[in-house]
Amino acid sequence: MKVTVDCFRFVLKSATGKIQLSVGEHVQVMVKDEKGAVINSAPYTPVASSEDGTSLDLLFKVYPGGKVSSYLGAMEEGATVALTGPHGVYKHRSNF
Numbered sequence: 001m002k003v004t005v006d007c008f009r010f011v012l013k014s015a016t017g018k019i020q021l022s023v024g025e026h027v028q029v030m031v032k033d034e035k036g037a038v039i040n041s042a043p044y045t046p047v048a049s050s051e052d053g054t055s056l057d058l059l060f061k062v063y064p065g066g067k068v069s070s071y072l073g074a075m076e077e078g079a080t081v082a083l084t085g086p087h088g089v090y091k092h093r094s095n096f
C-alpha cells in the first residue's frame with residue numbers, strides 16, 4: 001500500500017511459519033540476483049505483526065537510486081522476498 005508519494009507499507013507473510021520479532025529487533029531484507037546470490041541487503045524494523053505471528057508489516061521510504069528500497073518499492077503484490085532475522089542487540093525491559 002502506498003502511504004505517501006515515496007513511502008510504502010507492506011504486509012509480509014511468512015512462507016515457512018512464525019515470523020515474530022521483539023521490540024527493537026529488525027529483519028534484514030535480501031536482494032538476490034537471478035542465480036540466487038545476495039547482491040544487496042538492508043535492515044528494516046517492522047511496525048506491526050499479526051497476532052498469530054505469521055506476518056509482519058514493513059513501512060519504508062523509497063530513495064532514488066536506493067538499492068534495496070527501490071527493489072522493495074518495485075515489487076508486485078504477491079511477490080516473494082528473502083529475509084533473515086530477527087536481528088538486533090537492544091532488549092526492551094518492562095518497568096511497569
Ligand SMILES: Cc1cc2nc3c(=O)[nH]c(=O)nc-3n(C[C@H](O)[C@H](O)[C@H](O)COP(=O)(O)OP(=O)(O)OC[C@H]3O[C@@H](n4cnc5c(N)ncnc54)[C@H](O)[C@@H]3O)c2cc1C
Pocket residue numbers: 026042043044045046058059060061062063064065066067068069070
Ligand atoms: C536498524 C535499522 C532499521 C531500519 N528500518 C527501516 C524501516 O523500517 N524503514 C525504512 O524505510 N528504512 C529503514 N532503515 C533504513 C534502511 O535499512 C535503508 O538504509 C534504506 O532503505 C536505504 O537503503 P537503500 O539500499 O535503498 O539505499 P542505498 O542504496 O544504501 O542509498 C542510496 C541513496 O539513498 C539515499 N539514502 C539512503 N538512506 C538514507 C537515509 N537514511 N536518509 C537519507 N537519504 C538516504 C542516499 O542519497 C543514498 O546515496 C533502517 C535502518 C536500520 C539501521
